[in-house]
Amino acid sequence: MSITISDAMNLQTLKDFKLVAGEWGLNKKIDQMGILDHEIIDKIDNIEVVFGQGDFVLTNFTAARNDVNLLIQSIKELIKARVSGLAIKNIFYSELPSEIIEYANEKSFPIFIFDNKVYFEDIITDIIDAIRDNDNYELLETKVDIIIKNNISRTMIGELALEINSSFRENFIVVYCKEKKYVNSTNIIRLLERYKRRRDKSIYNSVFKYRTGILIIFSYENMNEKKVVENIKKLMTDIGIDNSQYIIGISNNHFCLNELARGINEGLYAVNASEISDGSTTFYKDIGIYKVIMPHVNEVWMNEFYNEIITPLKNYDIKYNTQILTTAIKYIENDGNVKRTSQELFQHDNTIRYRINKIKEILDMEDLDGSFYEQLSIAIKIYKIFNKV
Structure with a gap:
C-alpha cells in the first residue's frame, strides 16, 4: 500500500508545502509515516534502525534548532536510510543551508518546508487515508480486470x-x-x-x-x-x-x-x-x-487479415517512396469519395484514382470492387486501432 510523494502533495493538508530540494524524487513511494524527534536525533547514527525505504518523515528539528551541523547530519542520515522524503515544520528553519539542498538534489531526495499552523496529526491522517484509498483503487482495478478479462x-x-x-x-x-x-x-x-x-x-x-x-x-x-x-x-x-x-x-x-x-x-x-x-x-x-x-482485434485471425492488406502497402511505400497507405486511409475516411480525398491530400482527382487502382493491383483485387472497399475499410480501421490515428 503506497502513494507517490507527488500524489500526496495534492492532498488538502499538504497543498501549501514548499519544495526546497529533490524535485526528481517526487515519484518515490510513501508506504508509511514517521516523526523525527529528540530521542531519534540523539541517536542519529542508528537512524536506519528507526526509518527505512518508503518512510515519509516529519520533523520540526527542535533538537537541532541551535546546531546547523546536526541538522545537516540528520538529513544525510535519512538519505542514507533511503527514506522517501522529509517535511520540516518552519518553527526553527524556514530555509536550509545550500550544502544540504545541493546534496538532496544530487540524491533526488525531496525536502519540504511547511507552515507551523499545520499539525503533524492532520498530515499523517491525510496521507494514511490516501494510501488506504489508493489501495482500494488498486483493488477495484483488479476486480474490473477480473470481470472483463476472464471468462x-x-x-x-x-x-x-x-x-x-x-x-x-x-x-x-x-x-x-x-x-x-x-x-x-x-x-x-x-x-x-x-x-x-x-x-x-x-x-x-x-x-x-x-x-x-x-x-x-x-x-x-x-x-x-x-x-x-x-x-x-x-x-x-x-x-x-x-x-x-x-x-x-x-x-x-x-x-x-x-x-x-x-x-x-x-x-x-x-x-x-x-x-x-x-x-x-x-x-x-x-x-x-x-x-x-x-473485441477481436488481438486475435491471430484479425492480425493475419491486417497483415495481408496493410503490410504490402507499407512495403510498396518504402520501396518506391510513395504515399499509397496515406491515400488508402484518407480514401476510407472519406467513404470512398475521390473528390474529398483529393482535396484533403492536395492532389488531382486522377492522381487519387491512379493510386486506388495501384492499391487494387498491389493487393491483387483489380476485379473485386465491392469486396475491395470492404476489406480495405476493415484493414484501415484495424490499422487505426493499432496506431491510434
Whole structure:
C-alpha cells in the first residue's frame, strides 16, 4: 500500500508545502509515516534502525534548532536510510543551508518546508487515508480486470459487481473518461479526492481510477434514458471532467448487473473509437463496425487479415517512396469519395484514382470492387486501432 510523494502533495493538508530540494524524487513511494524527534536525533547514527525505504518523515528539528551541523547530519542520515522524503515544520528553519539542498538534489531526495499552523496529526491522517484509498483503487482495478478479462459466469460477474458497490441498482450505464495527456495519476487522484468530499454524491454510483482514467458506474432505477444522460453529465461536472482534458466513452444502458463486463467494455471501446476520430464524447451505440472489430482485434485471425492488406502497402511505400497507405486511409475516411480525398491530400482527382487502382493491383483485387472497399475499410480501421490515428 503506497502513494507517490507527488500524489500526496495534492492532498488538502499538504497543498501549501514548499519544495526546497529533490524535485526528481517526487515519484518515490510513501508506504508509511514517521516523526523525527529528540530521542531519534540523539541517536542519529542508528537512524536506519528507526526509518527505512518508503518512510515519509516529519520533523520540526527542535533538537537541532541551535546546531546547523546536526541538522545537516540528520538529513544525510535519512538519505542514507533511503527514506522517501522529509517535511520540516518552519518553527526553527524556514530555509536550509545550500550544502544540504545541493546534496538532496544530487540524491533526488525531496525536502519540504511547511507552515507551523499545520499539525503533524492532520498530515499523517491525510496521507494514511490516501494510501488506504489508493489501495482500494488498486483493488477495484483488479476486480474490473477480473470481470472483463476472464471468462467467468454471469452470476460471478454480478457478485463481483456487488463487491465493488453493494448499493448498485440493476440498471446501469458505464462511462470511461481517459485523460488525454496522461503523465501520472496526479490529476485523476485530485479529482477523485475532490469528488469524495462532496456530500451530495450518490451511494448508487461508483467512481474510481482505472488505468489512465476514471471509470464511472452509474446505477439507477425508474429513470428514462434522457434523464440518465442528464444525470451522468451532471455527475461528470461534479467530478470536474470535461472534454478539454478527457476522452469520454459511454456504454449502452444495461438492465442487469450480470452484464457489467459488457458495459465496461463498451465504455472502453467507445473511448478507443473516440481516440481514433475526434476525441469527443462518444457513445458506444455510435461506433459502427468498431463494435465487431475491437473485441477481436488481438486475435491471430484479425492480425493475419491486417497483415495481408496493410503490410504490402507499407512495403510498396518504402520501396518506391510513395504515399499509397496515406491515400488508402484518407480514401476510407472519406467513404470512398475521390473528390474529398483529393482535396484533403492536395492532389488531382486522377492522381487519387491512379493510386486506388495501384492499391487494387498491389493487393491483387483489380476485379473485386465491392469486396475491395470492404476489406480495405476493415484493414484501415484495424490499422487505426493499432496506431491510434
